[in-house]
Amino acid sequence: MANTAVADPDSDLTRAQLAARYGLTVAGARPTLGAYLRRLWAYRHFMRAYANAKVTASFGQARLGQLWQVLTPLTNAAVYYLIFGVILNTSRGIPNFIAYLCVGLFVFVFTSSVATAGTSAIVGNLGLIRALHFPRAALLIAITMTQFRHLLAAMVVLIGIVLVTGEPITAEWLLVPPALFLQTIFNIGLALLLGRLGSKVTDLKQVMPFVMRTWMYGSGVLYSVALFAQNLPKTLANLVELNPLLVYIELVRHALLENAPLTSSAPRLWLLAIGWAAVVGTVGFVYFWRGEQEYGRG
Amino acid sequence: MADPNTLPANATTGAHGERIPTVIVDDVHLVYRVYGAGTGPASSPVAALKRIVTRQKQRPTLRKVHAVKGVSFTAYRGEAIGLIGSNGSGKSTLLRAIAGLMPPNQGAIYTQGQPSLLGVNAALLGDLSGERNAQLGCLAMGMSPEQTRKAVPEILSFSGINERGDFSSLPMRTYSSGMQARLRFSISAAKEHDVLLIDEALATGDTRFRRRSEQKIRQLRSNAGTVFLVSHSIGSIRDTCERSIWLESGEIRMDGRTDEVTRAYEEYMASR
Numbered sequence: 001m002a003n004t005a006v007a008d009p010d011s012d013l014t015r016a017q018l019a020a021r022y023g024l025t026v027a028g029a030r031p032t033l034g035a036y037l038r039r040l041w042a043y044r045h046f047m048r049a050y051a052n053a054k055v056t057a058s059f060g061q062a063r064l065g066q067l068w069q070v071l072t073p074l075t076n077a078a079v080y081y082l083i084f085g086v087i088l089n090t091s092r093g094i095p096n097f098i099a100y101l102c103v104g105l106f107v108f109v110f111t112s113s114v115a116t117a118g119t120s121a122i123v124g125n126l127g128l129i130r131a132l133h134f135p136r137a138a139l140l141i142a143i144t145m146t147q148f149r150h151l152l153a154a155m156v157v158l159i160g161i162v163l164v165t166g167e168p169i170t171a172e173w174l175l176v177p178p179a180l181f182l183q184t185i186f187n188i189g190l191a192l193l194l195g196r197l198g199s200k201v202t203d204l205k206q207v208m209p210f211v212m213r214t215w216m217y218g219s220g221v222l223y224s225v226a227l228f229a230q231n232l233p234k235t236l237a238n239l240v241e242l243n244p245l246l247v248y249i250e251l252v253r254h255a256l257l258e259n260a261p262l263t264s265s266a267p268r269l270w271l272l273a274i275g276w277a278a279v280v281g282t283v284g285f286v287y288f289w290r291g292e293q294e295y296g297r298g
Numbered sequence: 299m300a301d302p303n304t305l306p307a308n309a310t311t312g313a314h315g316e317r318i319p320t321v322i323v324d325d326v327h328l329v330y331r332v333y334g335a336g337t338g339p340a341s342s343p344v345a346a347l348k349r350i351v352t353r354q355k356q357r358p359t360l361r362k363v364h365a366v367k368g369v370s371f372t373a374y375r376g377e378a379i380g381l382i383g384s385n386g387s388g389k390s391t392l393l394r395a396i397a398g399l400m401p402p403n404q405g406a407i408y409t410q411g412q413p414s415l416l417g418v419n420a421a422l423l424g425d426l427s428g429e430r431n432a433q434l435g436c437l438a439m440g441m442s443p444e445q446t447r448k449a450v451p452e453i454l455s456f457s458g459i460n461e462r463g464d465f466s467s468l469p470m471r472t473y474s475s476g477m478q479a480r481l482r483f484s485i486s487a488a489k490e491h492d493v494l495l496i497d498e499a500l501a502t503g504d505t506r507f508r509r510r511s512e513q514k515i516r517q518l519r520s521n522a523g524t525v526f527l528v529s530h531s532i533g534s535i536r537d538t539c540e541r542s543i544w545l546e547s548g549e550i551r552m553d554g555r556t557d558e559v560t561r562a563y564e565e566y567m568a569s570r
Contacts, residue, residue, distance in 0.1 A: 015324040019408030022319055027407040028398025046437035057425035130399045132438040133412055202333055296399035
């Protein structure tokens with residue numbers, strides 16, 4: 001065994017006692033929730049640099065480069081408008097359908113890309129996780145920040161579309177930043193939840209595309225939200241109205257568009273938005289923190 | 299008993315001449331769980347369905363690899379310890395556990411401060427330039443933005459990747475494996491660590507870089523850190539370490555002075 005050759009005044013101690021005597025700590029032990037939050041705060045520069053680097057790298061191999069930050073949401077909007085606006089004609093009863101569709105699409109894509117990236121964040125970055133020691137939640141927050149940057153580019157496109165289609169600029173536009181802020185908190189919580197789940201349940205990555213597609217149809221992205229109340233039984237329609245993504249999309253629509261149909265009143269939407277952000281943010285953070293030591297195991 | 303925290307930072311012994319432990323490994327077991335290892339008929343869709351229907355508990359696509367089996371030792375301040383053993387003997391896995399990146403399935407590891415692991419397969423972000431990687435690496439090691447700004451040029455010049463033109467602005471995936479290893483070693487060495495774990499990083503550099511990094515390791519040691527070095531190059535272990543641990547199939551086969559351990563190891567390898 002080790003060290004039997006060395007005469008040592010500490011040799012009568014067990015290894016655990018020896019460790020305690022010299023103030024050694026358990027390798028990779030989980031910090032307390034407060035200490036973890038402080039460490040995360042100390043890593044804010046890392047998160048920002050990581051998010052910036054990822055945005056730059058995401059279109060690095062394309063010839064048009066960063067132009068795709070704007071082209072991607074534009075093309076996306078054009079495709080959905082062609083199918084749902086022109087071919088299927090779901091625009092009945094909605095004034096300014098293009099703007100209505102684009103708000104839903106861009107806000108939805110923010111959450112769905114965070115969810116998809118979050119699910120594979122731990123497995124996909126195992127090299128980084130096994131090489132460097134940083135609070136793992138920083139990775140998921142950085143992913144959300146990366147997608148937030150893409151959302152900002154999409155919002156620029158959106159403002160253009162909204163103005164071109166003749167919506168007036170009103171004081172209500174100021175409600176967009178707080179709505180997106182709440183959605184970002186919600187997304188961080190969701191990314192943390194899915195990050196830990198995805199690292200344990202390796203099949204989740206295969207299931208996620210179907211979950212996200214179902215969620216999309218339940219969020220009234222492509223057609224009027226009034227259809228839910230018309231076609232669904234009462235209880236189910238009430239349930240759909242609680243859908244957090246529907247809530248965030250409606251808040252932005254309410255802020256930017258004059259005559260967009262809503263499922264519930266604006267104050268109720270705000271309460272739901274705050275509730276979802278608080279619950280999912282807190283639960284996601286605590287759930288992810290509890291698995292902190294295990295992410296390197298893979 | 300003197301409080302170890304009041305001792306000078308570079309002291310290698312306490313008030314009564316006893317040595318100060320920095321890493322204590324106590325009967326550690328490490329097990330990898332590997333998915334998707336199944337081959338042949340067991341991995342076909344029909345077999346998967348059959349398993350679900352018959353409610354078979356253990357998935358045959360999940361296999362467990364017992365990489366480290368009950369290892370114990372204590373490392374002290376100022377020591378450089380070589381870890382040797384044939385491929386797959388659990389050396390790298392043990393280093394990961396000491397770094398706190400893989401929790402032991404059984405037993406415990408105690409360390410002073412936060413050990414940092416430096417390995418050749420520790421991928422940073424391949425799509426980013428070498429400079430960006432150096433910057434991210436510094437921030438990920440917990441440096442402040444000012445410290446990072448100062449450290450990045452030093453890292454690039456120590457790694458020597460710019461010796462043949464401006465490589466630091468190219469994506470890291472375009473680097474040769476030797477250049478990648480050099481950059482990674484330089485990033486890790488930019489910070490002073492209580493415990494530095496080096497995983498075959500020196501094997502890939504050229505002679506000149508090896509000399510430079512061996513010098514750097516000696517410097518890190520003189521600041522009273524502890525260095526672990528995993529390498530298949532017995533020469534570089536003999537040059538840098540006075541103590542060696544020989545691992546074989548996840549168990550310690552020998553632990554002692556480097557010349558004795560490496561001689562026994564070479565005899566063992568020659569006899570196979």
